[in-house]
Amino acid sequence: MMNYSLGKGEHQNWVVSDVNFSEDSLGKSEAIMYLGNGYMGLRSTTEEPYLNEVRNCFVAGTFNKFDANEVTELPNIADVTRVDIRIDGKRFSLEFGETKEYVKQLNLKTAELIRTFDWVSPQGKELRFHFRRFVSLENLHVIGMKMEVEALTHPVVISFDSGINSQMTNSGAQHFHEGERRIFDKRFVQLIQTTTESKIDVVVNTVHKVMVNGKELEKEPIMEMDRRKVWLHFETELQQNDTLTVEKLTTVHTSRDKEAGHEPYDLDRLREISLTNLRQAFAKGYETLFTESTAAWQTKVWDRNNFHIESEDSYDLLALRFALYHLTIMTPAHDERMGIGAKAFSGEGYKGHSFWDTEIFILPFFTYSNPEIAKSLLKYRYHGLAGARKKAKENGFDGAMYPWEAAWPTDGEVTPVWGAVDIVTGEQTKIWSGFIEQHITSDITFAVWQYYQITNDQEFMDKYGYEMIFDTARFWASRLEWNEAKQEYHINCVVGPDEYKEHVDNNAFTNHMAHFNIKLAMEYYRELKTDRPELFASLEATLELEKAYTLWTEKIDNIYLPQPRHEDLVIPQDDTYLSKKIIDLEKYKNQAKVGSLFREYNLAQVNEMQVTKQADIMILFLLLENKFGPEVKQANFDYYEPKTLHDSSLSLSTHSILANDLGHEEMAYSLFKRATEIDLGPAMHTSDHGVHAASIGGIWQSVVLGFGGVRMLDGKLRMNPRLPKHWRELRFSINWHGSPLHVEITSDTLTIKSETKDYVVVEVFGQSYQFVEEVIININK
């Protein structure tokens, strides 16, 4: 059972707690409390093992393909977290004996996982356990663990097995060759593994310091090796009130690390680097390493974002901090060749692949708050042009057709082809997204444009951005299909954001965004040709822009863009949606049972109903805000929301922002709350397969873009804040054209402070303000 109010004093609203142990719902805290630093992610499985646990550790960018029939995925590397503890020779487990005052906590501020409880063994001996763990934000390769066990009532013999275990798989798929195992100085344990197809070496080292009452154990551990495993067996006796303290420090390095990337790469050197790193960490010890990591969190995350919510419900602030914590650890900011996985590093779900989730739901946070990281994520997509061009070519199109799912940038499309069971045929359902969910290409273009407008990063555009925009526009121009009867360009046979509709024609979101993409390319074409002849020439050389522009000009005005119906202002989601049958969805609209519709219907049947998985038209309203008026938005909200199951975690936050835009603050707040509850809610199984990265980005979006009303519109900054009634104040910082702006919003006033002496222009509720240093605006209507 989750509790968010246990943080006291300076840790108030910083602590996520699970206050009782239940073997039935391990996944929840494993996932939402997972630790990481963008380099790696470590699911927060308990030290002692349980049947239903999912023990995972992933390192960004180490993609591997099990075989030719499977798609590449982030492999589950060797585990160091499991510790098999025995008390008087009997396995320690919270499933036996009596557990008192159990609490498992993630402190978001320090990024430390803590677990404490008293445990009475079945033999009646009481012990106090205290576990701590962190993944360093300062030294990205370091995992720290600490365990304290005090014998409260009786002497006990305590023993434990701890080491490195590379028997781990991804649900049975083994991605690694068995590598060398070695124990140095009877203390430093090393295990090497190499991915089977991508041939990435992973070096894991671990070391223990075992103390009783602060004095290091004299008895040497027994060294053990088994297949894919190496570990030490420690055993000692504790008298009453004795405390056993174990520090276990680990380093993880791979041949994808930049420092290992220089030619000629040499495994022996990597082993040496990693072992040296561990020896140095060992010399510092848990507490020093942890203090260093905490300091990094303070400066890199908390100070920079400067967030605050004064709310009657302090959970709101915690939820926002939760989002920032996860946005930080999910992002491989250290390496522009790596993207963000849809489940971050918190589970095997979606295989570490990047979707439009990044550009549309997560990237805005970085673009506004940490443009350097946003740039790195966009450069990942720039490197992905190789894969996108490959995909376009394979599909008979020009330019860059981004893969629906992306892994290593040059891989191209990596969406798996087969999914869950079809309840009608008994076969696996085919997943069409990799073939025909094509809006990802314009989503990326949109994100590039958004980044450029918000940051003014001209260098990025020159080096990467224009090329991406032009080449995606080339794709769309080749993708359009001429409809002779209607004398229009159509985009047929696609999947839109609503994935419950496959093989539809003219999905509104897809068509409007393709149009946006080509139009943007045309603008930049004209601009560069006039103002930047050298850059233009170099782009022309690779992209044949003149030819492309001719095509764009020919087609742009004839692209069919679905419009509101005359009678009710409803925009048809696609050509056939509105003619399909309407069913009562009440019993399926239960967040804890996403996908329950598919217990009764197969996808072919759902395809024939007016049932929407997630925001589709709504996301169009959010991105191209100025294209549609409030009446149209309201009409479509009213029409589509009741037909939307929110079976995707991308849906609720979008609806929350839209509701706020339409002036329904309380509905917006209620949708925001539901959005936070996708991972933080009381339903204990929603995060079993991992956290919902896009939804977490959505929490930030709901607050800053929604309640804060921040938007970049046509290159200008707008801020229409509308706080929920019980929020007294909202503070945050964003960057605009390179200047940090500190924003304070109350029910009455909007205060914006700029750190620079430049003019800032902001539009607030239709009025334009230009200021230096600070502006205070009365927003009381």
Place this chain on the structure above:
Amino acid sequence: MMNYSLGKGEHQNWVVSDVNFSEDSLGKSEAIMYLGNGYMGLRSTTEEPYLNEVRNCFVAGTFNKFDANEVTELPNIADVTRVDIRIDGKRFSLEFGETKEYVKQLNLKTAELIRTFDWVSPQGKELRFHFRRFVSLENLHVIGMKMEVEALTHPVVISFDSGINSQMTNSGAQHFHEGERRIFDKRFVQLIQTTTESKIDVVVNTVHKVMVNGKELEKEPIMEMDRRKVWLHFETELQQNDTLTVEKLTTVHTSRDKEAGHEPYDLDRLREISLTNLRQAFAKGYETLFTESTAAWQTKVWDRNNFHIESEDSYDLLALRFALYHLTIMTPAHDERMGIGAKAFSGEGYKGHSFWDTEIFILPFFTYSNPEIAKSLLKYRYHGLAGARKKAKENGFDGAMYPWEAAWPTDGEVTPVWGAVDIVTGEQTKIWSGFIEQHITSDITFAVWQYYQITNDQEFMDKYGYEMIFDTARFWASRLEWNEAKQEYHINCVVGPDEYKEHVDNNAFTNHMAHFNIKLAMEYYRELKTDRPELFASLEATLELEKAYTLWTEKIDNIYLPQPRHEDLVIPQDDTYLSKKIIDLEKYKNQAKVGSLFREYNLAQVNEMQVTKQADIMILFLLLENKFGPEVKQANFDYYEPKTLHDSSLSLSTHSILANDLGHEEMAYSLFKRATEIDLGPAMHTSDHGVHAASIGGIWQSVVLGFGGVRMLDGKLRMNPRLPKHWRELRFSINWHGSPLHVEITSDTLTIKSETKDYVVVEVFGQSYQFVEEVIININK
């Protein structure tokens, strides 16, 4: 805790029982109660899962290599035994609540696994569970499972997940591509898997029949698929005294099956065959299928062997039945391309590989009792000539050098190179057996000769046997090394049966057996050349016998054969053994802690001590009995036994037979008892990695060759029975020259009945008897 006296009435001394559930010692009953039929083996893991379980199912001959650095092994195929049961939504597990009258039993006679207990849930609801399972000896592809659950005290909601799970690995090594999963008719569940390197298809089908009080459930199960998994979720309510009955029937087929082996092989056809087999099984139901299997056990095993022991300790009879049970299920009698694994099918240990264990410890049972199967096993070695010739060539030798470990016959050497941790260096210890443990080659020759002498199977010799004997002799002739100083042929740098001595020169067993091998070839050379010119010519054509014979003649008399020392009659185990230091082994001589010496010394250090792993000189005495007199045997027994840790399961039974030969019946009995306890003893962890196939063969050998005194000596049958004092009678049947002989031994008399009208000649305590139909011999000394 094991109990062997729970079988009552007709099942007396047939039932192996584990009478309490302990999660700490699951491995024992999983392994020693494993089910099988030579086609496949199914470790007897419980239906509900536990952390320490090892869930295994292996199909003979489906070898696969994970990658180029690993050796081929039997892969763990998809599991059907796991059933996840929930009572009122809570996981059922014997680790919670209260368990009453628990018993898990293997009925050796019917080969059925049974588990019964009453369980009181933590909520105080009492249920009665009754599980049954068998692997059919009649239809080799069928696994039957049955589960009954009765609600004794309260109504309960019971649900369970059951299907096919191919997330299984061999300690993390995944041998299969993920294949298609499919549910036919919402009932017949099918999963295909294909090995990654050897490309063997495995088709597993399963079907459930779920009844409450005998009436099939109306509610349809929920169909589920996940990665490498497909299963059904059933749920129903039980009123007090209602009984849920689940029959789960499974078929397993592979592309290595002979019926699938005809070209062109077609997976679709195999799928159809397997599904049809399941549909037919489903029509019969558990009880009929089980009755058919029981009948096969009666005729093929129990009636044929006709075993009986009248002993004060009826455990002795049970142990012998246990041996026969396992000898039956470990042996792929259906396919001559397959051998016996050192751990049978009961665990991953030794990877399903065949060692000399088969020829020296297991084959004699089949040669005497079921020559057809012995022939199949020897033909496996005949097919293995391909691999043996490859190995000889790679090592620069002539002829056939058999691999120390063998898998698929053409694979050649498959011994892994790296083993357990070296406690001194912290690195893995190198395993030298695959390179230099060479006696396997003459062991196989010995077995061929033994088979021929006992069965008179001339056809086998003509087709296979001579070729094997000649080509192994060619190997040895090329292997011998001339020692100029001693003017002798030596065999240097080997590992003998005692694997604690590596890189030794002139291991006595190796040298004597090599000599035997060449000598035998020379005899047959002369015989065939004279009497069978056509056969000789054809063998000469492929083996260059003339040239080989010249070499044999040159070398045979100059092979150094270690002899008893003048002073104490001790035969040096090798050139340096007797000069090494002697240490006190008392604390390491503990059967429950095999290998404990290596907690204190590494192999390099043990190499320098007079410590022997297992029978070495002793096994020489057993095989070449007439070469040494009783004084020499006694002297060596007295010298070596105290230095022998019996750290190999091949050791105790050999010592038991030798002790009996030397007239120490009670010592022989005590060693026999210890030999049976390798798997059946009270130590609960000795069989964790699997049963000890050779030791099980040794149980039969101790009884028939030891107490029964049966031996083939120089082609003649000898029978010197010496029963332990408290055995009143021993009965068994063997075959001699194709005739079944029924033997009854009491303390006074030896009665032999022959089924044929042929003369039988037998030597008993130095006197020769010739009889037809029956002879009764007074053996009271």
